[in-house]
Amino acid sequence: MSAKPSILIVGAGAIGSFYGAILKRAGCAVSVVMRSEYDAVVANGIQINSELGELSYRPDHVYRDGDTPESAPDYLILCVKVLPGVDRAAMIRPWMGDNTRIVLIENGLDIERELADAFPANPVTSCLAFIAASRVAPGVVDHKAYGRLVMGSFPSGIDSETRALADLFIEGGIKIDLTEEVVGERWRKCLWNTPFNPLSVLANGADTATILDTEGGADLIRELIREVMAVAAADGYPMDENLIEKNIAGTRKMPPYKNSMALDYLNDRPIELDAVIGNVVAIAQKHKVSVPHLNTVLVTLRMRERLKQAESA
Amino acid sequence: MSAKPSILIVGAGAIGSFYGAILKRAGCAVSVVMRSEYDAVVANGIQINSELGELSYRPDHVYRDGDTPESAPDYLILCVKVLPGVDRAAMIRPWMGDNTRIVLIENGLDIERELADAFPANPVTSCLAFIAASRVAPGVVDHKAYGRLVMGSFPSGIDSETRALADLFIEGGIKIDLTEEVVGERWRKCLWNTPFNPLSVLANGADTATILDTEGGADLIRELIREVMAVAAADGYPMDENLIEKNIAGTRKMPPYKNSMALDYLNDRPIELDAVIGNVVAIAQKHKVSVPHLNTVLVTLRMRERLKQAESA
Numbered sequence: 001m002s003a004k005p006s007i008l009i010v011g012a013g014a015i016g017s018f019y020g021a022i023l024k025r026a027g028c029a030v031s032v033v034m035r036s037e038y039d040a041v042v043a044n045g046i047q048i049n050s051e052l053g054e055l056s057y058r059p060d061h062v063y064r065d066g067d068t069p070e071s072a073p074d075y076l077i078l079c080v081k082v083l084p085g086v087d088r089a090a091m092i093r094p095w096m097g098d099n100t101r102i103v104l105i106e107n108g109l110d111i112e113r114e115l116a117d118a119f120p121a122n123p124v125t126s127c128l129a130f131i132a133a134s135r136v137a138p139g140v141v142d143h144k145a146y147g148r149l150v151m152g153s154f155p156s157g158i159d160s161e162t163r164a165l166a167d168l169f170i171e172g173g174i175k176i177d178l179t180e181e182v183v184g185e186r187w188r189k190c191l192w193n194t195p196f197n198p199l200s201v202l203a204n205g206a207d208t209a210t211i212l213d214t215e216g217g218a219d220l221i222r223e224l225i226r227e228v229m230a231v232a233a234a235d236g237y238p239m240d241e242n243l244i245e246k247n248i249a250g251t252r253k254m255p256p257y258k259n260s261m262a263l264d265y266l267n268d269r270p271i272e273l274d275a276v277i278g279n280v281v282a283i284a285q286k287h288k289v290s291v292p293h294l295n296t297v298l299v300t301l302r303m304r305e306r307l308k309q310a311e312s313a
Numbered sequence: 314m315s316a317k318p319s320i321l322i323v324g325a326g327a328i329g330s331f332y333g334a335i336l337k338r339a340g341c342a343v344s345v346v347m348r349s350e351y352d353a354v355v356a357n358g359i360q361i362n363s364e365l366g367e368l369s370y371r372p373d374h375v376y377r378d379g380d381t382p383e384s385a386p387d388y389l390i391l392c393v394k395v396l397p398g399v400d401r402a403a404m405i406r407p408w409m410g411d412n413t414r415i416v417l418i419e420n421g422l423d424i425e426r427e428l429a430d431a432f433p434a435n436p437v438t439s440c441l442a443f444i445a446a447s448r449v450a451p452g453v454v455d456h457k458a459y460g461r462l463v464m465g466s467f468p469s470g471i472d473s474e475t476r477a478l479a480d481l482f483i484e485g486g487i488k489i490d491l492t493e494e495v496v497g498e499r500w501r502k503c504l505w506n507t508p509f510n511p512l513s514v515l516a517n518g519a520d521t522a523t524i525l526d527t528e529g530g531a532d533l534i535r536e537l538i539r540e541v542m543a544v545a546a547a548d549g550y551p552m553d554e555n556l557i558e559k560n561i562a563g564t565r566k567m568p569p570y571k572n573s574m575a576l577d578y579l580n581d582r583p584i585e586l587d588a589v590i591g592n593v594v595a596i597a598q599k600h601k602v603s604v605p606h607l608n609t610v611l612v613t614l615r616m617r618e619r620l621k622q623a624e625s626a
Contacts (some may be wrong), residue, residue, distance in 0.1 A: 203613055203617045205620070208619045214612060214615045215615055216608065216612040219612075220608065267616035292536065293605050293608075296611070299527060299528070300613075302529065303519045305547070
């Protein structure tokens, strides 16, 4: 049995703490970089409440910003939100070694490029998380449901280190879908997230039923999905037109649901506007695809952010 | 000198109280139908603070809903907001006589048809008010600026009774612009109101500077104005393309400004969604004009209204 690789989680919120626990259970050395909850985690470790069994753990090292790492990790897993003003490349630079692989478990589209450009010699594995988990106290995470990761090498393919990491996640107890086209998978996830998430914020935190049952609501969602599809196709990722009605029918079958962006908004946390819709509109402009519905939603949300900043200044 | 006509103001808020005062000063008998502020007005009359001079008055009659009028007025001036669930025809029916003329001093587009249809024998005069006034206490109105009315007979022309009423307003001290095409004037006012008002609500009460200075904001306003223009043209009221840049440049010159719909929203009062944007989108659909930006704004605001109703239920 060869030694298990070392892992460093940067941004150990609910998602990062959970996947760190999975890799810890698989036998890896797992360290974390904490911001606000450093003291709690040094004192008590990370507690995970989950139906997957015992997952609570003491990280091998608990670091803070500004600390000097003992050694560079084999895999640096980045789980911070993608927000304007958050320089993710600067955030991970102190922890990167020559052979450190960057692993993203983050939402949105076109979020890899910035890091691939900043660290051209370090390969990138990109993951989409399908999980319901939330932090309930400093260092304490409730894992509510799911946990599957869709993962692949960026920009495409599945290299041996991506595969090795996938095996560790599976060993730790979660389901992995490897993909040769992780960017295409991101587009597919955007088909739902890009219409529903920002719209629910704009409608002051409306749930899925409110969105779909409003006069004109389902048609607006159709138009938004159609625009995302047109941009994806122009970007090289065509999708089946049937997905529009499948997405809507699937959403109608779920109980009324407030998505994570709506919850962020209602709890006055920053929202991942660029990752979820801004980058889609930027790619549309690059390919000269007309996206009037998406653009109206994006610009109006930007107005709101601007107003909020002005009022809190 | 012939006897001055009798006036009944239905919806004597800031606007109705002010224009009633003007006609009172011109020598008319002016009565009012009050809802919430009946007692205060019976006790103290209506107080108007204005640079136009003494305008406070005691109405000839102060009525409540359900009262029986002594006689039908020559002019019934309707100043209520145009809101879903407010049946304006039912509201004025008890006060209408065979020879009563309906006068609307109300915002929005396509707001006359409902009343013209309900009272086919009674002619309609339609007015757009350019005024800054607000109610500061029961029966007390601050008139801050302006007061000009643009008025004409509905659907077009200027008949003798519209002209007679205009003369009375002028005699009372305000500026009147008579128009042969009052519907065209409503479209012209919509060029500003339809883009800016609902967008400011959607952006949580953003002022004009926030709207125009946001990345993509001025372009979004341009698209919205262009769509309003396309609908107006399809409806028989073409306008000069130059008005787009004129509207934006004029807005930039004003101090940052929160429009009345934004203020209604921020003060948790109902907003005139259909009159200001819903009717524009309905007319677009009738003429098969594509209005994706307007539609996104409208449907998202409807989602918000639906959410609000559900939460207050």
